[in-house]
Each structure stands twice: as C-alpha cells, then as structure tokens.
Amino acid sequence: MKFDLKGRKAIVTGSTLGIGLATAKGLAAAGADVVVNGRKQEACEKAVAAIQKDVPDARVTACVADLGTAEGCDSLVSAHPVCDILVNNVGIFSPKDFFETSDETWTQFFDVNVMSGVRLSRAYLPAMEKKGWGRVIFISSESAQNIPVDMIHYGFSKTAQLAVSRGLAKRMAGTGVTVNAVLPGPTLSEGVQAMFKEKMQETGKSLEEISEEFVRTQRPSSLIRRPASVEEVANMILYVASQEASATTGAALRVEGGILETIF
Structure with a gap:
C-alpha cells in the first residue's frame, strides 16, 4: 500500500535516530513536509541529511528543542505552529531497580515520556479539530502492558501514554482527528x-x-x-498517520512480535 501525504505537515519528536528517524523517512517518502527534532544541532543536521540521502525530494527541516521541558515544547510550537501529523516519539529508557530509582528519575521519565506528548497534543489538537483532519500518535511500548520488573518507572510512563491517547481519542470523537498509540517490542x-x-x-x-x-x-x-527493525515499527506508524487509517482511533496497535499474551 502506498500512502500519499502530500500537503500534510508532520512533526516527529525525538527523531534523530531509531524509530523516530525511520518514521520521519517514511513520512517524507509519502510526501509529507517533515520536522525532525532532537536536543542537539549536530544530531538534527545528520538526521536531515540522512533523510535527504534516502528521499532526494524530501521536504524536511529540523527543530532543536529539549521536549522534556515546558520551555522546549513551547519552542517547538513557536517555530512550527501548524501540524497535521504529530508523532510523540521522544522517550528515554534505562534499567534500574525500583528501590534504587529516585524521585528525580520518576519525574524525568514522566516529563520526557508523558508530558512532552501532553503539551504538544494540547498545542496542536485545536487547529486539527478546526481543520477537520489530524493524526496524533503516541509511541508507547509493550512494556505498557507487560511492566518490566527492572524498569517499573519506564513501564509506568508507557502505560500513562495509553491512558492519554485513549482519553484524547474520546475527546476528539467525531472531529476527523484520530489519536492512537503504537506499541513496539524490542x-x-x-x-x-x-x-x-x-x-x-x-x-x-x-x-x-x-x-x-x-x-x-x-x-x-x-x-x-x-x-523488530526500526523500519517495521515505522511502517505501522506510517499507516496510522495515513488517510487510509481514518477509521482507526483510540487504539493501542501492537507491533511487538506477539509478546503480549492477550488476544485483545
């Protein structure tokens, strides 16, 4: 299936490497105007160059901002006030035993993994609703349902993303705007x-x-x-971002290789 996203502007947070970069490439190849994001100028420039190498006619720009802060989110929105497709991909993970995980670490994971998406969705959803079309996608994890014992703080943040995405999908009901979560595995x-x-x-x-x-x-x-490869995960994200996924909203879409033992 070939997706056509010409005329759509996409923002992919945390997209200098990994799933985010693969997603940005896929969106650019589908014709979207893409904004890549990272905390460092050099990393952003490398990501833009990588996309332009693989997609020669890509329309891609970079925005340097630390989205783990309210100020960083405001900076992104100020630089790019219009967005049709928001991929809330930025995130951090690190194994740490529960009894060694400080308050500061819990707060950091919540700010980066959860509040970045909350802040950006709050900024961009009203205009999407007014336009009658939009896509908001949270990159969660199978760890949202299968909490890893060595990363309880991470699993908590990914479960929170599912709650936000489902709630926002209900909030945007009937508007033409869809909100979904994608759950990669390893x-x-x-x-x-x-x-x-x-x-x-x-x-x-x-x-x-x-x-x-x-x-x-x-x-x-x-x-x-x-x-999975980063491209396999990006393929799911690209589908959810497309016009073809217009009847898919409020979903937690699994691309984790069948790890989760539940049917639904």
Whole structure:
C-alpha cells in the first residue's frame, strides 16, 4: 500500500535516530513536509541529511528543542505552529531497580515520556479539530502492558501514554482527528544496539545472535523470536498517520512480535 501525504505537515519528536528517524523517512517518502527534532544541532543536521540521502525530494527541516521541558515544547510550537501529523516519539529508557530509582528519575521519565506528548497534543489538537483532519500518535511500548520488573518507572510512563491517547481519542470523537498509540517490542534501534555492545565484546557474538538471545530469555513469549527493525515499527506508524487509517482511533496497535499474551 502506498500512502500519499502530500500537503500534510508532520512533526516527529525525538527523531534523530531509531524509530523516530525511520518514521520521519517514511513520512517524507509519502510526501509529507517533515520536522525532525532532537536536543542537539549536530544530531538534527545528520538526521536531515540522512533523510535527504534516502528521499532526494524530501521536504524536511529540523527543530532543536529539549521536549522534556515546558520551555522546549513551547519552542517547538513557536517555530512550527501548524501540524497535521504529530508523532510523540521522544522517550528515554534505562534499567534500574525500583528501590534504587529516585524521585528525580520518576519525574524525568514522566516529563520526557508523558508530558512532552501532553503539551504538544494540547498545542496542536485545536487547529486539527478546526481543520477537520489530524493524526496524533503516541509511541508507547509493550512494556505498557507487560511492566518490566527492572524498569517499573519506564513501564509506568508507557502505560500513562495509553491512558492519554485513549482519553484524547474520546475527546476528539467525531472531529476527523484520530489519536492512537503504537506499541513496539524490542527493536534494534541505536540505543538497544549500544546496550548490547558490551556483551558482544565479551562474548564475541554478533548483534543478531545477542539480540535474538535477549528476546528468547527476556521476552520468551515472542512469536517472531527476534527484535523488530526500526523500519517495521515505522511502517505501522506510517499507516496510522495515513488517510487510509481514518477509521482507526483510540487504539493501542501492537507491533511487538506477539509478546503480549492477550488476544485483545
């Protein structure tokens, strides 16, 4: 299926690497005007160059802003006041035992993973409603339903995203604006690859071997028995952003390889 997003403006937060960058590329290839976002100018410039290399006719710009703060969100909205497709992708993760997780860490995860999407959705949804068309997509995680014991603070933030996305979908009922969440599982983003680097050096095993071993031991219910690629996750996001997904809203769409043991 080929999607046509010409004339639509898309903002993908946290899009200098990983799922965010793959999503930005997919949206650009579909004809959207794309804004990539990161906290560092150099990273943003590299992301723009990477997209233009793969999509020569891409219309893509960068916005440097730390979306873990209200000021950073205001900066993005000020620079780009119009948005048709908002992909709330920016997020952080790190394993840490519950009893060693400080108040500051809980607050940081809430601000970055949850409040960034809350603030930007609040800014952009009214104009989408007035226009009668819009897409807001929260990049949650299978950890929202399958809380990892070593990252309870992360799972909490991802569950919160599901609550916000479902509530906003109900709030925007009948307006032509859809709000959905996408739930990836283990995905071979740069962050995950960095997490495996030390073990690769210790064992001499390849990234593919280490990542598949991780899925077998840490996510044994996986049906694909491997991590997803960032492109596989981006494909789901691209569909949800499209006109073809106009009857899909209020959903938690799984692209986690069948890890979750529930049918619904």
